[in-house]
Amino acid sequence: MKAAVYFDKGDIRYVDRPIPTIDDDEVLIKMQACGLCGTDIHKAIGRGVEPETVLGHEVSGEIVKVGRQVESYEVGDRVFVAHHVPCFTCDQCRRGAYSLCPQFKQTNLDPGGFSEYIRVPGLHVKHTMGKIPNEMSFETGALVEPVACCIHGFESINYHPGDSVLIMGAGQIGCIQIQIAKYLMAGNIFVSDINPYRLKQSLELGADYAIDSRSEDLVEKIMNITNGKGVNTVIISAGISSLLSQAMECVSRGGTVLVFAPFQNHLVPIPAARFFNDEVKIVGSYSSNPYNYTVAIEMLKKNVFNVNKMITHRFPLSQLNEAIDCAHSPEEQVLKVIITP
Ligand SMILES: [Zn+2]
Ligand SMILES: [Zn+2]
Structure with missing residues (x-):
């Protein structure tokens, strides 16, 4: 499969990576849309991550493989998925500060959103993944995570x-x-x-x-x-x-x-x-928590957002460098940029 891999500032390469194998409680999805977040841009242009990282966390896609123990999803399901899962038992989680949980940032999608196929670990299958209705586009599904973050802000x-x-x-x-x-x-x-x-x-x-x-x-x-x-x-x-x-x-x-x-x-x-x-x-306010995704998908279903006006650009995975340049160029008329496979 292909993935857009960050190596250095301005150096994201479109390279071959093995398709991840999944465990019994995991699923494999084929990415259909992944939003380019401000934090992705920040990391990519500011050397904010280790070389060979695959960025991207506003993901929607189609399930192509399901582990034996997974009961609530099947092959062909259209889903959104976010990247971090709290533990629900630590002191921060006890106080409702889920995004400050020590486990939160240690969990992630494999290898990341800007990849043709993505392994969704068991914890994510349980807590940060959800179905997208048939009538909703994958692009709209990719907005669940940023909308959830904004809901978390209003909750705070x-x-x-x-x-x-x-x-x-x-x-x-x-x-x-x-x-x-x-x-x-x-x-x-x-x-x-x-x-x-x-x-x-x-x-x-x-x-x-x-x-x-x-x-x-x-x-x-x-x-x-x-x-x-x-x-x-x-x-x-x-x-x-x-x-x-x-x-x-x-x-x-x-x-x-x-x-x-x-x-x-x-x-x-x-x-x-x-x-x-x-x-x-x-x-x-930082990031979002699993409870926010349910609200976000409901709001998107109810057409609270003018998605057509918000999504201004689309780039294929092979052009992630160009997408990042476009997204932070003051000359471009750009709001949300979506990466497609
Ligand atoms: Zn984001
Ligand atoms: Zn916790």
């Missing part, structure tokens, strides 16, 4: 229907969050970005205000529109740590800043008095 904050929301960063994740906020009956939805194409798309996906933070003063604009109150929820979906300072100026009394992007380990100044005086909260 004290969200109330009617809340105003500011999403900083209108990329592939910001676009999912706009639509979830709308589905959860948000009040005004604000989006900020520096990319005119993304700002335009975010309005079409349901944002009420799209603010170009290069040409407009974000804090001033938010304060004008909200009569000086600020927004109840600020979600940072761009990996720029300095946004935290700005977010703290945009959030209302009693509001929450949700950090939904990897930051550099910079020291960022924030107005410290706001915690006690205004009961402002800063919350972090």
Whole structure:
């Protein structure tokens, strides 16, 4: 089989790999679609992983082989599958922080999503795999994992229907969050970005205000529109740590800043008095957990998301380098990129 294997920065090779063999509690799937996540791009261009790693974790495909002990799936089933499984028994799991479980990151698909065939280990078969309805496309199925991550983010904050929301960063994740906020009956939805194409798309996906933070003063604009109150929820979906300072100026009394992007380990100044005086909260959210997948597939079934507008590019597995270049090029009109076999 073929797989797109990461060797070094800008060096992903389309190479032959043996088709994985499966154990009795495992299944083998033929990948049909795998989303290119921001974290894949981050790892590929930032030397974030070991050479010979196969990236990709937003997977959908068709089952081509089933282990003897697997009862709930059969050959031909169309499925989505995510890459990390918590143990459900450790101290983090006991407290509901499943993505912080020590087992979480040790579990993975074999060899990874950007591969023609993928071995799904027993734990994943049990906890992170699910069927895709016949009428749903594999591309839509590949959105289960990123949607689940965004649901996990909303679960982490004290969200109330009617809340105003500011999403900083209108990329592939910001676009999912706009639509979830709308589905959860948000009040005004604000989006900020520096990319005119993304700002335009975010309005079409349901944002009420799209603010170009290069040409407009974000804090001033938010304060004008909200009569000086600020927004109840600020979600940072761009990996720029300095946004935290700005977010703290945009959030209302009693509001929450949700950090939904990897930051550099910079020291960022924030107005410290706001915690006690205004009961402002800063919350972090990483990845998703098995309970989020059920909600994600239901939301996708109910057409909460405008998938056609969100998926802007498709590349075959043999062109993963090109796909990554495209996805982080400021010149491209790009949101979600899907890799096909
Ligand atoms: Zn992802
Ligand atoms: Zn655990």
